[in-house]
Amino acid sequence: MGEIEIKRVNFFDGQFLRDVEFNELSDYMVHMRRRLLYVLFNKTGVVRAVGPDLKVEVPGQGVKKIVVRAGMALGRRDDLVEAKEIILREDLTIDLTVKSEQVPDPLQAGETGIVTVHYDEERIADPPSESDESKPTRIKEKAAIRVHRRESPLVDPDSKEPYVRLGTVALDTMQVADARQFTFLQKSLLADTPxxxxxxxxxxxxxxxxxxxxxxxxxxxxxxxxxxxxxxxxxxxxxxxxxxxxxxxxxxxxxxxxxxxxxxxxxxxxxxxxxxxxxxxxLTVRAGMQLTGFEGVDQPAGNPIFKIKGAGFEEVMSVQFKDNSGQFMPELRIPTANVAVDQIVISKNDIPAAAMNGQVKVHSDKQEQTLDVILPPILTQVPFSGQRNHTIDIVGSRFVVGDTTVTFAGSATASPVASPAPTDQKFTVRVPNTATTGRIVVKTRGGAVQSDHDVTVTD
Incomplete structure (x- = not known):
């Protein structure tokens, strides 16, 4: 069979029409479609639309079966100047050890099967003819899957349709090698696209x-x-x-x-x-750094972590605190493990003792922002004893005037007295009547810290 002559059917009033005219019209339309595909695509192969098109897979362990995924290929016929569509509409499961249409010669131990697909068609009476003559009414186009025991020929010996190789499978191990050959649009047909x-x-x-x-x-x-x-x-x-x-x-x-x-x-x-x-x-645009707040420590509860909250933090991070003179101190590098996209965590002990409440400068790669923070208070002098309803002095740093409380053992809480006036480094507090002996806890918005020794409370 060679290339068919390109000839359209011409209709006119009074023409006596037979089946041959309609078949020639159908043949013309089918040929021109296939001829266009022949020109557009460069070779026989799988048309890649989605990843698993006509891919050979093993459905599970312990079975000698394969699954050929649904998809489309083209069988290019140079003798007809056509490329025929080969469409497998649904996934197909094949038992390699049982003789079937797909496996005419079942695989034996130690053998490797070669999986191919080619164009096939079948004349069917579906729907059946309504005339007195019973003949096929449709031509069903099919994708014929074959598993070959040995090297497959280039074309099907009966139909002369080209085989499209899909993969190989070793029967003993059920290892599949994806050997799909793909067809692509002829690049020369495409205009140069900016x-x-x-x-x-x-x-x-x-x-x-x-x-x-x-x-x-x-x-x-x-x-x-x-x-x-x-x-x-x-x-x-x-x-x-x-x-x-x-x-x-x-x-x-x-x-x-x-x-x-x-x-x-x-x-x-x-x-x-x-x-x-x-x-x-x-462009993939990642979040930029934004600072939203901070979270203080809670030393009595076993949480010595100070957190700077925000968004868009990345691995290269450092912070700078201000000292008592108002100058920014050298950068404190933050370990990668302490950086999350929405927070930086700093151990209380890693914050320099000279760092004061106020602005902290946060660096994230090329970005820099400042945030006002209250750091965990530091206790440097706490008396060893105190008398109920009498005052004691507490010395340290990073206290907040108007926002500092002291909790004694027994859960008795007190605030600094007004006179002498409290400062960020010293305040005076009256020991509550309900206080008992134990460590004291000083709390600001920077967190709660406790004394390193007990305060003995007496009457």
Whole structure:
């Protein structure tokens, strides 16, 4: 059989029509469709639409069965100038040890089967003919799966349809090797499509960004070239972001801009356009650093951890506290294990003793922000004894005037007396009548810390 002649059926009033005219019309339409596929696709093979198209898999351990996943392939016939669609509509399970249409010669121990698919068709009477003559009314197109015991031929010996190799399977181990051959669109048929690349393609909101855009079949030096940024669909709208161009050349350009930390994260579209032509690249935008607050320690409960809360923290982290002179101290590096996306944890003992309440500067890679914090109080002088309803002095640092309490053993709580006036380094407190002997706890918003010795309470 050779290439069919391209000839359409012509109808006219009064024409006597027979089955041959309708069959020739059907043959013409089928041939032209297959001829187009022959031109579009470069070879016999699987049409890749989704990952598992016509993939050979083993359904479970201990069975000598395979599953061929649903999918589509093309069988390219040079003699007909056609590429026939081979469509397996549903997953097909095959027992390799039982003779069947798919396994004409069952596999034996130690053998490896070769799995193929080819085009097949069957004339069927479904629906049946309503005439007195019983003949097939349809041609059913099928995907014929075959498992060969030895090397498969290139074409089916009966139909001359080309085999599409899908994989091999070793009967003893049931190990499958994916050997699918794929067919692709002829590249020469596709017009040159402008495309761009962007480096880096993962950025962080709040950073001063410099991105290098490369172009193919696109002139980035064109004076009318424009750039736009679009935030992820379905989310909040992006800010009006100003983009500065630098190092402009025909095939590359540098873009400088900043995405505010309040803008949405996710996949952004970067579009470059010249007139009606445009090309897109996509950026992954990570959360920028934001500071929202802090959480104090609770030493009596066994929690010596001070936390700085926020969002967008990344691994390269450090903090700077202020000393008593109001100057920022050297950076304190935060171990990676102590950094989560929403908090930084710092042991109370790692906070420098000279650090004071007030601003803390947080660094995260290229980003820097400040936050007002109250640090855990430090106790340097606590008396060993005190008399009920009499005063004692407590000396230390990081006390907060108007927001410091003392809890004695027995759960008796007291606040500093007004005179002498309390400071951030010393205050006076009256021992409650219900206080008992034990350690005292001093508490501010920076947390609760306890004395390193008992305070003996007497009458």
């Amino acid at each position: 495309s761009i690349t962007v480096v880096p393609n993962s950025v962080r909101a709040g950073d001063d960004l410099e991105l290098t855009v490369g172009a193919t079949d696109f002139d980035l030096s064109n004076p009318t070239m424009s750039v736009s940024l679009t935030s992820p669909p379905g989310g909040p709208a992006a800010s009006n972001i100003s983009v500065t161009k630098a190092n402009v050349a025909a095939s590359s350009i540098t873009l400088k801009f900043k995405i505010p930390v309040t803008d949405p994260t996710g996949t952004w579209r970067l579009r470059v356009a010249v007139g009606d032509n445009g090309a897109d690249a996509f």
